[in-house]
């Protein structure tokens with residue numbers, strides 16, 4: 220059985236196990252089995268509300284111009300209602316995202332995992348639309364931004380169908396595409412600084428028929444180099460298009476130090492996962508996140524969940 224088959228069949232075994240076991244502790248055991256290199260960390264004091272979104276933020280996301288970039292206020296109540304992580308709440312999802320983020324952060328700054336691509340550039344992708352890329356990217360960004368030691372730049376790299384701003388209740392803005400089109404454009408002027416201290420957004424910008432070529436261009440390589448190197452403690456998360464339907468995703472993946480492939484429980488087929496992993500062959504640090512798994516109905520914990528598994532192509 221190949222590594223890919225083992226990874227996917229383990230996920231299917233996990234799904235089957237879930238159907239018959241409602242207890243939380245059983246799921247924890249499965250999650251641990253899926254991710255032998257992940258140790259579920261103890262709750263971290265650094266995820267304190269002090270770095271997070273104030274629970275009483277204003278009722279609508281608001282944009283305000285400032286010298287360098289714009290300030291935006293995210294609506295915590297709206298985000299909570301949509302199932303996103305916010306400060307001041309402790310939910311099972313928060314713990315699951317913490318399990319996912321730990322190894323990503325570790326690899327981002329570890330000399331041991333250094334490859335030719337900066338490991339603090341992290342792409343969130345999936346095989347097909349709707350599997351939870353944007354949901355996962357925003358939650359990861361929120362969770363990492365609540366760390367005291369790291370800041371996050373969340374880039375909407377789904378340039379054909381941008382959804383980070385829309386999901387957060389904001390209108391579209393100039394962003395990545397304009398930076399790639401205009402060599403004089405200044406990234407700092409296009410950044411959206413949120414009311415979460417460690418979290419900044421870069422919108423996708425206007426749709427462009429040449430998006431794939433732009434993402435493959437030297438301008439993109441230079442921009443990523445600048446993003447990755449400007450702040451030593453910064454993680455850059457790219458909410459990306461689906462791998463099996465777009466050429467953009469494939470081009471983006473080639474620039475990334477780490478890749479997270481979201482797999483939707485009971486929906487993404489084994490064939491789709493295998494095909495996605497095949498497309499990523501030769502790239503470093505490819506991870507699988509098993510999303511939208513459900514607890515057995517009738518239990519208090521009946522909810523969407525993440526599980527995490529690390530698939531290494533043997534390149535690092």
Ligand SMILES: Nc1ncnc2c1ncn2[C@@H]1O[C@H](COP(=O)(O)OP(=O)(O)OP(=O)(O)O)[C@@H](O)[C@H]1O
Nearest residue numbers: 302347348349350351352353354355510511523524
């Ligand atoms: N773990 C989860 N818990 C609850 N809701 C989720 C979860 N993951 C995804 N969703 C919901 O599923 C829907 C699709 O998710 P999302 O928009 O993140 O998918 P996507 O992969 O980014 O889709 P697209 O390819 O169209 O951009 C959204 O309504 C989102 O809120």
Ligand SMILES: [Mg+2]
Nearest residue numbers: 352353377382
């Ligand atoms: Mg999306």
